[in-house]
Amino acid sequence: MEVILYIAAIIAAIGFLILCVSVGMTLFSLKSILNSLAGTLSGIEGQMEGITRETTSLLTKTNSLAEDIQQKSEQLNSVVHAVKGIGDSVNGLNTSVQHITSSISKSVEQNEEKIAQVVQWSNVAMGIADKWKKRKVIEQAQELVQEESYVFEAEQSDKPKRKWGRKK
Numbered sequence: 001m002e003v004i005l006y007i008a009a010i011i012a013a014i015g016f017l018i019l020c021v022s023v024g025m026t027l028f029s030l031k032s033i034l035n036s037l038a039g040t041l042s043g044i045e046g047q048m049e050g051i052t053r054e055t056t057s058l059l060t061k062t063n064s065l066a067e068d069i070q071q072k073s074e075q076l077n078s079v080v081h082a083v084k085g086i087g088d089s090v091n092g093l094n095t096s097v098q099h100i101t102s103s104i105s106k107s108v109e110q111n112e113e114k115i116a117q118v119v120q121w122s123n124v125a126m127g128i129a130d131k132w133k134k135r136k137v138i139e140q141a142q143e144l145v146q147e148e149s150y151v152f153e154a155e156q157s158d159k160p161k162r163k164w165g166r167k168k
Helices: 002-110 112-158
Strands: none
Touching (some): 002 112
8 A cells, every 4th residue: 555655756746847837837928928918018208208298298288278368358357347347338329329219209399380480480481582592693694784875865865866868
């Protein structure tokens, strides 16, 4: 039975040796994979440093843009408030104009007869003025005609009168 124990111990030792050899071979192949992985990770680390620098730069630019947008937004708010004030003023002006227009319309409606009378009297006054101008023109024309007739008569009286009779 001792021999079986020795044989079992040898089998166990051979099994342990095969196990150790296979674990060693696995570790050697794993070593090359891990070296390749380490190289890949170092490459990724370099790329990550570049990405980190770019991200930092982008964050800086984004922050400056956000500040600029904030300032312009505040300026735009003041412009919007000013435009709103102008709109309110225009609305107030429109309201005032509407009140004035309605009061003028009411006044015109109330004084419609008076306005009609004023228009009639102004037409009469214009008619009288036109007649007066025509009369003045006629009078001036008559004076001119009379003056010309005096001049004509004076010229006729200066000429010797001819007798139509026989010569003696």
